[in-house]
Amino acid sequence: MHKYTNENFNLVGFSSLITAVTLLFIYGINLFLKKIGLDIQVPFNILGILLIGGTIYFSVLFFLAEKLILRIPLLSKIYKVPNLNGSWEIKGNGKNNKTEKVNNWSGKLEIEQTLERISVRLTTTTSTSTSKSLTAALRFDEGCYILKYDYDNSPNNSAPKDMNKHSGSCEIRFTKDLLEGIANYTNIMTDRETYGTMKLTKVV
The missing domain is CATH 2.40.128.120 (Quinohemoprotein amine dehydrogenase alpha subunit, domain 2)
Incomplete structure (x- = not known):
């Protein structure tokens, strides 16, 4: 496969959205760990090191979002990315x-x-x-x-x-x-x- 352009899809904006979700996800984990008595911060701990910090979170969320957009008609319509597979x-x-x-x-x-x-x-x-x-x-x-x-x-x-x-x-x-x-x-x-x-x- 090769790269292609999509005039109606803003990849930079989409990546920024995923980045924001990633930060909220990490923040949520930190709150959960603190609530159960573990005063540590993700990704600056063992768990974060194992997951290579926020980069892994972003990659996983981007992968999931990519699959969902192409397979859920509503998301495909919102982002104007048709599933031509x-x-x-x-x-x-x-x-x-x-x-x-x-x-x-x-x-x-x-x-x-x-x-x-x-x-x-x-x-x-x-x-x-x-x-x-x-x-x-x-x-x-x-x-x-x-x-x-x-x-x-x-x-x-x-x-x-x-x-x-x-x-x-x-x-x-x-x-x-x-x-x-x-x-x-x-x-x-x-x-x-x-x-x-x-x-x-x-x-x-």
Whole structure:
């Protein structure tokens, strides 16, 4: 997976919130220890040393928060971070820019995502090529999420002779329920520039 940008998610603000929660958590532990008669301070004690101080608290809380945001629809909506993890069936329609030849194809899109990283992998049904994302950006616009990414496409041995390794870009506009999407893509090759559209349907 690689890092991606999210125009609507403030990672710095989110980290600050987790930091505040971490300090409150440590303060709560200190109060509890004092209440039961242990006049020691976390993380400046044996327990703190074992947990490597507040850094561990922050890491654990950030990890839990990251999992919760992507899995709880309400939190995902508040922070505008959609859970795109999963597989998508694709129906594609491509056109050669030079010959204007139309090609209908199908495939599968797989997305793996966290708050900070994402991976988009597309494999055609005929298994002639596989594309993998290199960079990506996510934004929320007009009530839906839009994912734009650049990719490298690598043909396998069964691919047509005129299909070479190439790069391209794709923009996917997801429906509000994140179950479908419409995409536009462009393959950039010196001798075979193609473009087209894709219809995505999530595999539930």
